[in-house]
Amino acid sequence: MTDPTEQSRWRPLRLLLDAMDADIDRLYREARIEGLKTSFVMELIRLDARGPMTITELAESVERTHSAMSQKVSAMRAAGLVRTVAGSDARSKRVTLTAKAKRVVGRLAAEWRATEAAVAELEAEVPYPLTRVVADIQEALGRKSFHDRIAERLAEDPAWR
Numbered sequence: 001m002t003d004p005t006e007q008s009r010w011r012p013l014r015l016l017l018d019a020m021d022a023d024i025d026r027l028y029r030e031a032r033i034e035g036l037k038t039s040f041v042m043e044l045i046r047l048d049a050r051g052p053m054t055i056t057e058l059a060e061s062v063e064r065t066h067s068a069m070s071q072k073v074s075a076m077r078a079a080g081l082v083r084t085v086a087g088s089d090a091r092s093k094r095v096t097l098t099a100k101a102k103r104v105v106g107r108l109a110a111e112w113r114a115t116e117a118a119v120a121e122l123e124a125e126v127p128y129p130l131t132r133v134v135a136d137i138q139e140a141l142g143r144k145s146f147h148d149r150i151a152e153r154l155a156e157d158p159a160w161r
Helices: 011-030 038-050 055-061 066-078 099-125 130-143 146-156
Strands: 082-086 093-097
Touching: 011 038, 011 099, 038 055, 038 066, 038 093, 038 099, 055 066, 055 093, 066 082, 093 099, 099 130
Parallel strands: none
Antiparallel strands: 082 093
16 A cells, blocks of 8 residues: 555645744744743733633634633643633633733734734745635635535545445
8 A cells, every 4th residue: 555645735834834833933932931832822912912811702712612722721821821710600711811921922922023024025025925825725615615625535535435
């Protein structure tokens, strides 16, 4: 049997995004911002801008599932960046920034702005910007879902049956 993972149209994009993310992480290490993962930044900035939110509100604001956000909040809490307090009912928790997060969130916002400017600069250098690619793929998926595209091919593959 041949290894189908030897070919991947997605791998170059994933590797590119991983490398760019690693460069941002390097900036945080150089700035001695401890305990921060690049995947926390949007939520920390959002909490600073909008104030305390329930896990559900935070998840909706960044377009993530409640389950994924609950796990992320746990990781951010372990890193000392957020704390949770009881919400308006016994089932909800409000997420707030800690003093540690408040000390660095302005720098995180500065990095976000610089990153967006760097992406705009990169997009100006290439003939077909990634934001355009994403919009075009979303439009195509609106016509026919990714699920349906894969399912059609699986229906033709005897190994799937």
